[in-house]
Amino acid sequence: xxxxxxxxxxxxxxxxxxxxxxxxxxxxxxxxxxxxEELILFSVRLPRILFAxxxxxxxxxxxxxxxxxxxxxxxxxxxxxxSGGSALGxxxxxxxxxxxxxxxxxxxxxxxxxxxxxxxxxxxxxxRGVLLDNSLLLAGVxxxxxxxxxxxxALSVVNSMELHSISFxxxxxxxxxxxxxxxxxxxxxxxxxxxxxxxxRKLNLIVQGEETALQLGVNVLATKYLLLIVTSLxxxxxxxxxxxxxxxxxxxxxxxxxxxxxxxxxFS
Amino acid sequence: xxxxxxxxISFCYxxxxxxxxxxxxxxxxxxxxxxxxxxxGKTTLLKLINxxxxxxxxxxxxxxxxTKQWTRREIARTVAIVPQESPAVFPFFAEEIVxxxxxxxxxxxxxETRTDYRIAREAMARTDCLSFAQRRFNELxxxxxxxxxxxxxxxxxxxILLLDESTVFLDLxxxxxxxxxxxxxNQERHLTVIFVTHDVNLAAQNADxxxxxxxxxxxxxxxxxxxxxxxxxxxxxxxxxxxxxxPHDGSTRVTLLT
Numbered sequence: 001x002x003x004x005x006x007x008x009x010x011x012x013x014x015x016x017x018x019x020x021x022x023x024x025x026x027x028x029x030x031x032x033x034x035x036x037e038e039l040i041l042f043s044v045r046l047p048r049i050l051f052a053x054x055x056x057x058x059x060x061x062x063x064x065x066x067x068x069x070x071x072x073x074x075x076x077x078x079x080x081x082x083s084g085g086s087a088l089g090x091x092x093x094x095x096x097x098x099x100x101x102x103x104x105x106x107x108x109x110x111x112x113x114x115x116x117x118x119x120x121x122x123x124x125x126x127x128r129g130v131l132l133d134n135s136l137l138l139a140g141v142x143x144x145x146x147x148x149x150x151x152x153x154a155l156s157v158v159n160s161m162e163l164h165s166i167s168f169x170x171x172x173x174x175x176x177x178x179x180x181x182x183x184x185x186x187x188x189x190x191x192x193x194x195x196x197x198x199x200x201r202k203l204n205l206i207v208q209g210e211e212t213a214l215q216l217g218v219n220v221l222a223t224k225y226l227l228l229i230v231t232s233l234x235x236x237x238x239x240x241x242x243x244x245x246x247x248x249x250x251x252x253x254x255x256x257x258x259x260x261x262x263x264x265x266x267f268s
Numbered sequence: 269x270x271x272x273x274x275x276x277i278s279f280c281y282x283x284x285x286x287x288x289x290x291x292x293x294x295x296x297x298x299x300x301x302x303x304x305x306x307x308x309g310k311t312t313l314l315k316l317i318n319x320x321x322x323x324x325x326x327x328x329x330x331x332x333x334x335t336k337q338w339t340r341r342e343i344a345r346t347v348a349i350v351p352q353e354s355p356a357v358f359p360f361f362a363e364e365i366v367x368x369x370x371x372x373x374x375x376x377x378x379x380e381t382r383t384d385y386r387i388a389r390e391a392m393a394r395t396d397c398l399s400f401a402q403r404r405f406n407e408l409x410x411x412x413x414x415x416x417x418x419x420x421x422x423x424x425x426x427x428i429l430l431l432d433e434s435t436v437f438l439d440l441x442x443x444x445x446x447x448x449x450x451x452x453x454n455q456e457r458h459l460t461v462i463f464v465t466h467d468v469n470l471a472a473q474n475a476d477x478x479x480x481x482x483x484x485x486x487x488x489x490x491x492x493x494x495x496x497x498x499x500x501x502x503x504x505x506x507x508x509x510x511x512x513x514x515p516h517d518g519s520t521r522v523t524l525l526t
Contacts, residue, residue, distance in 0.1 A: 071355070205368055207358050212351065214320050216424070217344030217372030 058238040063249035076250035077235040080140040084147025085116025106240040113236030172245035192234040276326035297458040301471035304481035344372035348426035350434040363401040369423030391422035410437040431463035
């Protein structure tokens with residue numbers, strides 16, 4: 001329903017009936033594929049809708065994992081400062097002109113996100129092999145504020161053209177995705193989803209407390225590292241293509257829990 | 269062969285030793301109570317047994333094998349613990365909590381088998397929590413929660429059961445039910461039980477042997493009558509007690525003299 005509404009709405013108004021005709025035409029293979037309206041539908045709006053779905057799914061998945069790992073219902077995939085790090089990476093990319101290369105800005109945003117995760121691990125004492133949940137959370141907040149400061153500084157020195165594209169990026173922008181990128185992101189998401197699904201039971205146990213999880217036979221430290229790394233990866237990918245889109249990662253897990261009235265995942 | 273063997277175990281969290289040079293062997297189907305003042309290392313000892321912690325020196329052997337060499341799943345199939353309290357952040361159903369006790373028997377992907385469900389149900393029946401199986405864990409009373417946690421430990425089908433103050437929240441009926449369940453499992457399945465308690469009379473009535481810890485050291489080990497003496501109580505707890513025999517079951521009885 002929402003997808004259909006999104007197909008109808010936009011700068012150029014297309015009547016719902018026309019959208020329906022175009023979509024059914026595409027499905028049943030008798031579309032002309034040439035009219036202006038079909039062009040707008042299939043090469044502008046449809047990719048964005050698909051991309052929004054994938055990015056939203058990735059961020060929600062990240063939210064579930066972080067809420068469980070940190071045992072904090074306020075956690076979202078950005079708690080480890082991934083948003084700040086990738087934003088800084090993207091800004092650096094825009095300023096140095098990486099936008100002229102294929103995937104230049106997303107790549108730098110991705111690097112920024114990964115660098116942030118490592119930084120947070122080190123600040124939280126991850127090198128000692130101790131990952132207390134509060135220290136991770138605090139380290140994430142610290143690193144994120146540092147990056148906010150760096151972003152503000154960067155915004156104050158760039159010229160207005162760059163400022164425009166930076167602020168678009170910071171708001172979150174689904175428009176740059178081509179089908180190739182959408183496909184790539186979808187593949188990454190699918191792979192991460194399968195991997196996280198295999199850890200779902202262990203995650204349910206970790207929610208009960210790490211000591212309890214240990215006592216029930218979960219190798220907590222290894223599981224935690226795996227989950228953190230995979231989740232950070234998928235969040236970094238989503239953020240580097242779509243910019244910083246908030247809210248989804250924190251709210252969707254809660255909404256799903258309400259809808260299904262079930263804890264975390266439906267297979268404990 | 270003793271099912272559990274501690275050889276000169278020492279442990280500390282910081283510089284201050286929590287446990288020092290503890291040696292003890294437990295036979296199969298033995299019931300041992302661990303008593304001692306606050307901070308004497310009782311809970312730490314339990315954590316060393318279920319390999320949540322590892323001794324800094326000395327060896328902890330379960331069935332002759334060092335706990336460091338066991339995998340987590342193997343440990344979880346052999347040793348179960350009923351903790352003092354369990355945090356309830358996300359609202360799981362009581363039966364889900366109990367099913368978690370079956371985790372060490374499954375792969376991460378395998379679905380629960382009929383046997384898993386049967387064992388979990390049976391554990392819940394034995395601890396009288398079937399009536400609130402479909403209720404959320406965080407909405408239960410402390411005593412009900414404790415029964416759920418006991419059921420989870422039973423669902424692990426352990427050979428060694430560790431109890432950390434597991435009867436404190438139970439009402440009289442469920443305390444009696446739990447204690448007779450322990451004795452039943454002890455006889456039927458030769459379950460070895462180690463329980464930490466502050467209730468010395470409960471320990472005297474239910475344990476074969478008592479381990480009295482004081483400042484991280486093994487102060488005394490032996491039958492209730494050997495350990496619960498007026499002199500030991502005075503030195504360890506700094507209290508004056510009267511010792512006599514319980515007229516109902518002949519166990520050693522400690523009465524605080526205030």
